[in-house]
Amino acid sequence: MNAQPTPTLGVSQCLLGEPVRYDGGHRREAFLVERLAGHVAWVPVCPEAVLGIPREPMHLVRENGVLALRGNASGTDCSEPVHWFVQQCVTTLANAGLDGYVLKARSPSCGLQVQVANETNPSAGLFAGELVEALPDLPLIEEDALAAHNTREAFLERVFAHARVRALFATPWTPADLVRFHTREKMLLLSHDRAGYDQLGRFVAQAATQPQEDVARRYRRRFMGVLAKPASVGQHVNVLQHVAGHFRDRLDPSRLTALHEAIDACRQGEHLVRDLYAQIRAMARELDIRWVGEQSILTPFPQELLTEELHD
Numbered sequence: 001m002n003a004q005p006t007p008t009l010g011v012s013q014c015l016l017g018e019p020v021r022y023d024g025g026h027r028r029e030a031f032l033v034e035r036l037a038g039h040v041a042w043v044p045v046c047p048e049a050v051l052g053i054p055r056e057p058m059h060l061v062r063e064n065g066v067l068a069l070r071g072n073a074s075g076t077d078c079s080e081p082v083h084w085f086v087q088q089c090v091t092t093l094a095n096a097g098l099d100g101y102v103l104k105a106r107s108p109s110c111g112l113q114v115q116v117a118n119e120t121n122p123s124a125g126l127f128a129g130e131l132v133e134a135l136p137d138l139p140l141i142e143e144d145a146l147a148a149h150n151t152r153e154a155f156l157e158r159v160f161a162h163a164r165v166r167a168l169f170a171t172p173w174t175p176a177d178l179v180r181f182h183t184r185e186k187m188l189l190l191s192h193d194r195a196g197y198d199q200l201g202r203f204v205a206q207a208a209t210q211p212q213e214d215v216a217r218r219y220r221r222r223f224m225g226v227l228a229k230p231a232s233v234g235q236h237v238n239v240l241q242h243v244a245g246h247f248r249d250r251l252d253p254s255r256l257t258a259l260h261e262a263i264d265a266c267r268q269g270e271h272l273v274r275d276l277y278a279q280i281r282a283m284a285r286e287l288d289i290r291w292v293g294e295q296s297i298l299t300p301f302p303q304e305l306l307t308e309e310l311h312d
Contacts (some may be wrong), residue, residue, distance in 0.1 A: 004302065006041055006098035006162035010131075012110045013044035015102060015143050020046040022057045031152070032102060039302050040159075043096060047109040047127040050085040051078055060108045060125065061117045067126055069108055070117075082109060082126055090130045097166060098138060100133065103128055105142035112142055137224040138162070153274075153306070158227050160301040161188065165223050167214040180186035188297040189226050191239045196226035198261045226231040236273045237266055243280060243292055250287045259283075274306065 013020045016037075017028035017288035048055070048069075049307040054070040058078055067189045068079040086109070104110040105245050112132075115120040124132060134138070139158040145151045168181050182204045200222050240263045247256060262279070265271035292298075 002200075004160055004299075005157050005163045005167040006039070008041045008047060008097050009036075010043045010096075010098050010101040012102065012104035012107065012143070013046040013049070016042065016044055018046070020043065020049045020053060022048070022053075022214045024054045027143070029102075029103060029146065032143070032191060034277060035305055039305065040099075041212075043098065045093075045127075046091060047082055047085050050081050055288050058108050059117055060123065062119065062123075067116070067123060067129070069126065071155070079126070079268060086127045086130050088129070090134045093131070094134050097170075098135065098193065099162040099166060100139040100141070100155065101131060101144070103140060105144045112140065129184060130289060133312055137221055137228075139224075149244070153301075154230070156301040156305055157188075158224070161227055161296070162224060164296070165220050167221065175214075175215075175288065178204055178207055178215070183291075184294050185223070187239045187295045188300060190242070191231040191235050193226045193229045194235070194238075195302050196222070196229065200226060207243065233269070233273065234267065235309055237263060239297065240266065240273075240276060240280075243295070245289070246292050247283065250289060251283070267275050280301075 011032065012027075014027045015024075015032055016214065017026050017033060019026050044087055047251060048058070056074060056076070056078075057068045057284045059073055061068050061070050067079055069082055070079075078247040093258055105112075106114060107125055108114055109127040111125045113129050114125045114128075116123050123129070128140075131138070131209050139155055139162060141151070141155045146155075164185075165181070168177065182200070186197070186201075189200060200219070200288065203219065207219070223298060244256075247259060251259065259280075262271055266273050266276055280292065281298040283289075284298070
């Protein structure tokens with residue numbers, strides 16, 4: 001398996017333990033600081049810090065169809081300096097090579113689902129909304145969603161995939177490089193969306209006849225679009241059966257039977273899919289089955305991040 005490039009992640013600064021909140025405190029997120037920090041480069045941002053620390057806590061209101069920030073007690077409109085900062089910051093971030101972003105839940109600037117005064121439906125905060133509009137393919141997550149290991153691992157998978165495809169197109173590349181990249185990503189794509197997998201394969205086959213800039217832009221968008229669709233157990237079973245075919249002539253009958261029994265156990269929910277991928281990775285290395293061993297789905301992100309133990 002090729003070495004993983006180091007992703008660049010934007011993050012709400014308070015989540016790294018920085019004292020930038022309205023009261024001079026922070027909301028340190030243990031997984032980010034203790035686990036993820038060793039595998040990524042951070043770009044910390046706190047849009048509200050432009051108002052100073054400490055500052056009055058704020059909430060969102062909608063005025064003439066536009067979101068605004070108002071002080072909870074004073075009612076003071078604090079929007080202008082934050083809007084100015086957000087516009088400058090998002091422009092910078094769009095050129096920073098980000099691979100994902102971890103946002104502070106319920107923050108009137110950084111939250112993805114924030115209560116707006118006198119409205120039933122939540123809205124993205126001032127900064128989060130601009131970020132989504134400027135970088136629609138960027139993997140995003142709020143920090144409270146990191147507590148569920150399935151959600152956390154799905155986010156990490158997309159972040160590291162984004163870093164890989166960004167690294168491919170960051171240096172001079174050829175259609176043959178794209179074919180090699182796509183070959184390594186095939187089973188990961190198939191685990192998310194069979195139709196998208198097929199369409200992207202056809203796109204790669206025609207890439208040599210298209211302008212490189214268009215190919216890079218369209219491939220990256222389609223690639224991340226496929227990965228944005230949730231992977232199901234059934235789709236993983238389909239991938240596992242496909243991969244098992246590469247072992248048909250290399251495993252003795254008893255081990256091949258055991259492999260298919262393990263796949264069936266995954267289908268029944270009696271065996272963790274990720275554990276079986278780890279076993280397949282070991283068997284591919286043992287038997288020197290290069291095509292299988294190089295599939296990114298076997299190691300979509302550093303295995304140390306699989307741990308479910310989080311510390312306060």
